[in-house]
Amino acid sequence: MLQVAQPVHQNITIYGMKEWETQRKYCSMTSAQFEKWKRNEQKAARKLLSLLKTCDPKHAPAMVQDFMKKRIKAPYSFEGEEKEYSWTPFATNIDLTKDADNSRDLQEGKDHFKEQTDILNQLPAFMQATDRSNLLAHIHSNVFGVNTVQMYSKFIGSLTAAHMENSLMASINWNVGPASCIWYAIPYEYWTQLEKLVKEKGQKYHHQNYWPSEEDIKKAGIPLIKFEQREDELVYVNTGTFHWVQAEGYCTNVSWNVGPANFNQLAASLISAAHNRTSRHECHIPITNVIWNAAEERMFMDEPLMYSCMRWHMQRSLAWCIRYIAWIESNGYEFEDWTDREAEYIYRCGTCKQEVFNICKVLRTGNDKSKDIIFCPICKINVSRKNKRQLFVIYKNVAKLRKIYDNFVREIPEEGIQQDQ
Structure with a gap:
């Protein structure tokens, strides 16, 4: 730059x-080009400094001006x-x-x-x-x-x-x-x-x-x-x-x-994600996926506020998945379960760059899955072109999501549940 x-x-x-x-x-330039430019500038600056130390003070302003004119380029x-x-x-x-x-x-x-x-x-x-x-x-x-x-x-x-x-x-x-x-x-x-x-x-x-x-x-x-x-x-x-x-x-x-493992950070990131969606600004961190991945490893359960925030967001996202699946099935769309292929999960919409949680809307050419283009629920797909079709892929089916959720909340003490309610 x-x-x-x-x-x-x-x-x-x-x-x-x-x-x-x-x-x-x-x-753009190579590292070698950049470093050469940097060395040349440093060498010229050191030379000027050496001259200023030994010259008549009356000549210093003119020398600096001359140096600046020589260094200014407009490529x-x-x-x-x-x-x-x-x-x-x-x-x-x-x-x-x-x-x-x-x-x-x-x-x-x-x-x-x-x-x-x-x-x-x-x-x-x-x-x-x-x-x-x-x-x-x-x-x-x-x-x-x-x-x-x-x-x-x-x-x-x-x-x-x-x-x-x-x-x-x-x-x-x-x-x-x-x-x-x-x-x-x-x-x-x-x-x-x-x-x-x-x-x-x-x-x-x-x-x-x-x-x-x-x-x-x-x-x-x-x-x-x-x-x-x-x-x-x-x-x-x-x-x-x-x-x-x-x-x-x-x-x-x-x-x-x-990402500090505390409530302030998690809450701020969730607010930021909502703000990014509203302003249609690119989302770099898939915070919903982060929460589910951490819950699957039973992480952060000893932080009461953070745990409650994670559980609340998991409830909302699980409910969303169930409703979304019902809508997909009621509209007769093709639906693939990739629960055992989670390594292939792409979590970002190819159009708006927002996070896509678990269920991806896909534009597929023929039967070539390697060229699948991922979309969020909001962005529209143009399927008018030949040999292209829209379908949906789920990476963790509802049974697996429920299992992750149940394992995450199972051992919470009774008083903790009452307090949270």
Whole structure:
């Protein structure tokens, strides 16, 4: 990604206007190309610093101006116009796992990320992406950057635009350095006020392409936390925290999400899922599937509030499955039971990217199941094309869901049940 570097307290467009929207352009390059660009910039900056230390102070401003003119390049157009503006590159979302797209060209059979993994495994369990006490460990598949580790390589001024984590999950961010990062953070209790302010500024809340003004945030009466993350410091971003970050210099960060096993996190994620459905925003974390997977392993039963929340949501989703099956059968649709083939489960709609729980509406070409396209109950399927048909697939039949539910609630003490009621 190419961005416009500027001071952390402002965001000015290439037309000189103070706005929230960030100036950026997406591009792609190899790691070798990026690192070469980075080394060249660092070399030029060190050369300037060396000259400034020995030159006559009267000549320093002119030397800096000359340096800036030489470094400014305009190899990319912005909105169709060539501008003499200094684009700064930001290498984002580099997956440190062999299954990711950016690892396809690596030598097979070799663990290229063993050193990094060994270091991260030394962290406490609640900070690790794959620990069983982490809600995200119960997705049962990789969601890159969520329950896997990603790396971010930054130039001076690289911006991570304002956002909340997927499904309001917590996250870990470790600054490998050498430079610092400046963080802004707002607690999730101010979600409604923030969403209103973002809309007033002409931005869409879920789109990560804006940089809030400190002044505007303070005028709105919203508490703002600002701090510096130095080299080798780790930031724990708590549940639902709205945040944005700028690099003060050249640095590398690694980050991933964690799902604390507590009621606040689970409730916040369920609220986020409902909000995503209403706003038709992509859902990265299948929270209903997470709850059922965790319940099947009888996890989190010793947390009363969390247990009650899980049981309540399981009741609702089980009832929904029963009603949905009745509707499918009453309309005479083809219906396949894939209860013993759960490994093939695709939990996201191919159109709106919302979570699909257990029963998938499928567009199939002929008898080729490998090309099935998954839809949620709301999105429509066009079956007018030749050799295509609509059918439904269930991954856990009602008998299995009931068994999971009964095993999850069976040993709850009588007083606990009465209290919950």
